[in-house]
Amino acid sequence: MNFQAVGAIYTFEMARFFRTLKQSFLSPVLSTTLYFVVFGTAIGSRMEAVDGVEYGAFIVPGLIMLSVMTQSISNASFGIYFPKFIGTIYELLSAPVNFLEIVVGYVGAAATKSLFIGLVILGTAYLFVDLDIQHPIAMVCFLVLTCLSFSLLGFIIGIWAGNFEQLNLVPMLVVTPLVFLGGSFYSITMLPPIWQTVTMFNPVVYLISGFRWAFFGQADVAIGVSLGAISLFTLACLAFIWWIFKTGWRIRS
Amino acid sequence: MAAIVSVQNVRKTYADGFEALKNVNLEIKEGEIIALLGPNGAGKTTLISTICGISSLTSGKINVDGMDISSDYRKVRAMIGLVPQEIALEPFETVINSVKFSRGLFGKKKNTAYLDEILKTLSLFDKKNAKVMTLSGGMKRRVLIAKALAHEPRVLFLDEPTAGVDVELRKDMWNTVAKLKKQGVTIILTTHYIEEAEAIADRIAVINGGEILLIEDKDALIARMGKKKIRIDLVDPSTEVPAQLASYDLDLAADGKALTYTYDINSERTGITGLLNDLQAAGLQMRDVQTQQSSLEDIFVGLVQEDTK
Numbered sequence: 001m002n003f004q005a006v007g008a009i010y011t012f013e014m015a016r017f018f019r020t021l022k023q024s025f026l027s028p029v030l031s032t033t034l035y036f037v038v039f040g041t042a043i044g045s046r047m048e049a050v051d052g053v054e055y056g057a058f059i060v061p062g063l064i065m066l067s068v069m070t071q072s073i074s075n076a077s078f079g080i081y082f083p084k085f086i087g088t089i090y091e092l093l094s095a096p097v098n099f100l101e102i103v104v105g106y107v108g109a110a111a112t113k114s115l116f117i118g119l120v121i122l123g124t125a126y127l128f129v130d131l132d133i134q135h136p137i138a139m140v141c142f143l144v145l146t147c148l149s150f151s152l153l154g155f156i157i158g159i160w161a162g163n164f165e166q167l168n169l170v171p172m173l174v175v176t177p178l179v180f181l182g183g184s185f186y187s188i189t190m191l192p193p194i195w196q197t198v199t200m201f202n203p204v205v206y207l208i209s210g211f212r213w214a215f216f217g218q219a220d221v222a223i224g225v226s227l228g229a230i231s232l233f234t235l236a237c238l239a240f241i242w243w244i245f246k247t248g249w250r251i252r253s
Numbered sequence: 254m255a256a257i258v259s260v261q262n263v264r265k266t267y268a269d270g271f272e273a274l275k276n277v278n279l280e281i282k283e284g285e286i287i288a289l290l291g292p293n294g295a296g297k298t299t300l301i302s303t304i305c306g307i308s309s310l311t312s313g314k315i316n317v318d319g320m321d322i323s324s325d326y327r328k329v330r331a332m333i334g335l336v337p338q339e340i341a342l343e344p345f346e347t348v349i350n351s352v353k354f355s356r357g358l359f360g361k362k363k364n365t366a367y368l369d370e371i372l373k374t375l376s377l378f379d380k381k382n383a384k385v386m387t388l389s390g391g392m393k394r395r396v397l398i399a400k401a402l403a404h405e406p407r408v409l410f411l412d413e414p415t416a417g418v419d420v421e422l423r424k425d426m427w428n429t430v431a432k433l434k435k436q437g438v439t440i441i442l443t444t445h446y447i448e449e450a451e452a453i454a455d456r457i458a459v460i461n462g463g464e465i466l467l468i469e470d471k472d473a474l475i476a477r478m479g480k481k482k483i484r485i486d487l488v489d490p491s492t493e494v495p496a497q498l499a500s501y502d503l504d505l506a507a508d509g510k511a512l513t514y515t516y517d518i519n520s521e522r523t524g525i526t527g528l529l530n531d532l533q534a535a536g537l538q539m540r541d542v543q544t545q546q547s548s549l550e551d552i553f554v555g556l557v558q559e560d561t562k
Contacts, residue, residue, distance in 0.1 A: 002327070002360045004357045004358075004359075004360045004361060004362060005357060005358045005359070005360055007357055008353070008354050008355075008356070008357025008358045009354075009357075009358065011354075011357070012343075012346070012350070012354045015346065015350065016345070019345060082343075083343075086341055086342070086343065086344070087337070087339050087341030088341045088342065088343055090307055090335065090337050090341060091335075091341075091355060091358060091400070092358070093305075093306060093307045094305040094306050094307050094330060094333065094335050095330060095358045095359055096326065096327040096328070096329075096330040096331045096359060096360055097358065248309060252307065252308065252309055
């Protein structure tokens, strides 16, 4: 393992994050505050508790997941797409590194950034609602696994994308709807039975459900199934990236 | 000297069917500077990219220091530095961080003193904390060289390093290349500037249409293929070449004041003595006589034109 290379990629990518720290920090704080003002205070005060959890608190896991998933994808996809766009990818392709080292460097940095944002949102949420996390270790595990798996997905999107439009296409047209319809702001049991079945095909449901279980001890889907789903998703992304580097798809002529 | 880079029967065909390299064979000796000359689209960059691992080869074998570039890619790539043709740098990062990144990426531990030394050699030290985007084009090109040298490579590929660089900076770069050669670095240089190859290369390889047309010691090449020209300035302008001199294939200047005779320096009879005698016999008075050896450029243009025919 070329640890020097992993460290170099990770440090270089994190430097991009630190250069825009104010934006990285303020943007999630502001958007979370707006969500709490609108859904937590204005609308939430008129809503019943969901499964015994006050609505303002109920949306916290979904809100964190929403940001973490979109941020993971955008950070990781931009991280690998930008070298392709400006041409510095030549250095990566001619370096003594294998696919795993490249992935650990880029995806590790992207996941670190979204983990930071997830924790900032959690901290902001404490300012608005009372939270008592029932399974803190499981919560951290779910958060880290989500950051990793969606950063892997973002990395694939960044390699696939041929221009900036394509870079934004998948997060905008696929991921955001899946996250919104994946139970971020409601419990699946609130849906009509037919939609409850349909929604089970949405992989994000399993992640949000598992994450919510870590907070409140209640889940739409069994915790084991959630954990299995996220692990499967992570492995599928890793296998695809291994294939990309083996074949040189979209990166090596 | 042993071959540090050995390219054997290498072919490269792109997905669209374009054959960029056709059975290329090339042995690069350790410690030499070899210039790859060729017109646009000749296959120079493809050859370099293939050796460096950016492009995969369709068939053939490439060894660096006796190791295969695929199976021993870690050891091979750690030995190689590459300066690409296009300026490709992270614009928002500082010079020193860009160079540190390159060193780390190639598996070398931090060494601030060494990196500072490189930046000093390339006259970049006072810009080490400047963002790359604030640098001039010439400086950015030097940052690319600094990045390529950051991991102390034994083999350095320079893909048109002085394209778009002013004359002064070009000379600076030639000095840098000369210093690297003294340190034992093997340098493979592609260039459009034939004077560059003439100034710094030990050997010349001419490539065209994906094929190596020639590899030869630079001085031997010029001597072997070089032709000389003799220019004779006349006292009185002439309207045509006199009939007595028709056998010499002379060129008369447009103003009629000079005759040029081209001859092969390697031939047994250059014909100079006879020409000078016949000039006198034809009643032409000479004001001045100059000789000029053909440059590498003439040889290169001749070779490529011949290949294209």
